[in-house]
Amino acid sequence: MKIFSAAQIKNGDLFTIKNEPIASVHLMEKAAMACTDFIHHKYLKTQNILIFCGNGNNGGDGFAMARLLYQKGFDVDVFIDKSKKGFSKDAEINYHRLKEFLGIRILDFTDFNEGFINEDSIIVDALFGTGLNRKIEGEIAKIILKLNPIHVHKIAIDIPSGVFADENIPENAVVFKADETLSLQFCKQSFLHPEISEYCGKIHILEIGISKKYIENTETPHYIIDEEIVRKIYKKRKDTSHKGNYGKTCIVAGCFGKIGAAVLATKSALFSGSGLTYILAPKCGYEILQTTCPEAMYLYGGEDFIKNFTVENDFTYGIGPGLGTDYETEEKLMHFLKNYNEPLVLDADALNLISKNSENLNLIPKNSIITPHPKEFSRLFGESKDSFERLELAKSKAKELGIYIVLKGHHTQIITPEGNVFYNITGNSGLAKGGSGDVLLGIITSFLAQGYSPENAAIFGVWLHGKAADFTAEKHSKEAMLASDVIQHIGEVFKYLQK
Structure with a gap:
């Protein structure tokens, strides 16, 4: 699924209006109908809905929704800033349509108090859309600060007001905090970053009829792995x-x-389909590994197993989990990297060893895959003020080094040397435990060995890892699930794909 910028989303609306063709006010009606149908099917008609509307097209969506929800039997109140004069053209049309319905009160923000709220109320944010490019101030900021602490269900239309589509919110910005966001046609890039996701709640992408031709022909470097x-x-x-x-x-x-x-x-490499699987590990792990992973072949390394770390050109290597960071291990790993030119996968202590000297980065073979979590990424490449800046740095380093970076996090990102970014939306907080990264390394290395390109091995590996975790959470809960449980559910994902 493509992720478009705010400018591209606006252009998509304009292209659709011109080429479908469809009047802009009718496109707004389709958006309002999609949101209305969502609420109608999910919530009881006895609930009262309070819609807070701005003066732009997002407010126009809210006006149209108020009319449509009222016609479906909901009790609806609309709040606007009456001190601000003038609406956008289509918002103006829907505002006048709304005024024809005597059963819908149109009130000022200053009229609102908690007397309008009961336990079944739903608050709808239709204040600002994706065109916002500044901090919210004035009466709208005041009303958002009044709404956020109220404990009823809150829904944002297209984007929570105060959130930008393509970047982080400014410090101390006022932002509407939604339980659900009804995003129109497209997921916004910012939704996939941890600083923003807490304001969005559960995200639903609603089809509103943007031109398929526009979507197919418009290029973007950002994708959701679907x-x-x-x-x-x-x-x-x-x-x-x-x-x-x-x-x-x-x-x-x-x-x-x-x-x-x-x-x-x-184990995760074995479960992911590796034809032949080898383990290079210290002597203290011999009995454990031969007992727990009998299908794999143990490469005996003696007490100082890293000394036997030699280049085998027909192996695909996954290096790092629990490796240790002593001087001898560092020396041998760097010697290996100097003499190995094929793509491999590096994680955990392998990355920590490389980070000891910035010149070591140039030893990573081209087209290799590294899988750092944010702290490991910072050790390798330096600090970033937020996840947006970290992503830009990752793009720069992936291009400079000719490698693929799997930047682990809430929505793990795969960054390619060409500057493309693939966001993963499978997985859950049950993966926030030791061992999850070790499982991911095994899966990606196995796919790389099986002949998947580095890009596809990373994309498929991250998606499968997350999907297996989702199956695991369903069975064990996020709290109780273990990394070893995720491995046991890898087979379910393959069966799911084969249906």
Whole structure:
């Protein structure tokens, strides 16, 4: 799914109006109908709805919704800033249509008090849309500050007022805090960043009839990983294949006290379809790994296993989980990277070792995949003030180094050397536990070994990891689920894709 900027969204409206053709006021009506149908199907008609409208097209959506909801049997009150004169053209049309309905009160923001609220009330934010490019001030800021603490259900139309579509909100900005956001046609990029998602609540993308031709022909560097993308990437296993068709995965992981990381990475590689799977780990992990991962082959490394870390050109390496960061490990890893030129996957302690010297970054083979969480990313590339700045830095570094960066987080981002960004929306907070990253490394390394391109291995791996976590949470809960449980649900995801 493409993610468009605020400017592109506006152009999409204009293109649709010109080429469908459809009058702008009719497009506004379609948006209002989509939002009305959502509320009508989800909530009881006995609930009263308070719609707060601005003077622009977002307010016009709110005026049209008020009329349509009233016709469906809801009790509706509309609040506006009567001190501000003039509406946008289409908002003006819908405002006058609304005034014809005597059963709908049109009140000033200053008239609002908690006497309008009961336990079944719904507050609707139709104050500002995606065109906002400044802090909210004045009467609208006052009303938002009055609404936010009220404990009833709140719905934002298209975007919570105060949120920008493409960037972070300014410091100390006033922002409407929604329980649900009814985003019209497109998901906004900012929704996928942690600083903004807390204001959006649950996001619903509502189809309003923007031109399919415009969507198909308009280019963007930003995407959501949806099932359409994943199904194009996924390569179904052929019945005539053998283990040699699915690559040789080598997991380099573990040190005393952290053999569990090696187990998780190895098991997830096995469950993800690796043809032959090897483990390079210290002697203290031998019995554990051979017992827990009998399908994998243990490469005996002795006490100082890292000394036996040699280049095998037909292996695809996943390096880092629980590896340790001592000097000898650092020395051997850097020697390996100097002599290895194929794409590989680096995570955890491998990234921590590389971050000790900025020159080490140039040792990462081209087209490799690194999977840092925000702190690991900062150690590698420097601090960022927020996730938006971190993403821009990641784009710069991915291009400079010719690598793929899997920037782990609330909505993990895959950044390509070409500057494309793929946001993942599978997964849940149950993954916020030790071991989850080890599982992800094993999955991505396995896909890379099986012949998926680095870009597709990263995209598919992150999506599958999150989808398996969603199945896991359904069974065990977010609180109780473990990283090892996620591995056990990988098979369910493949079965889901094969339906």
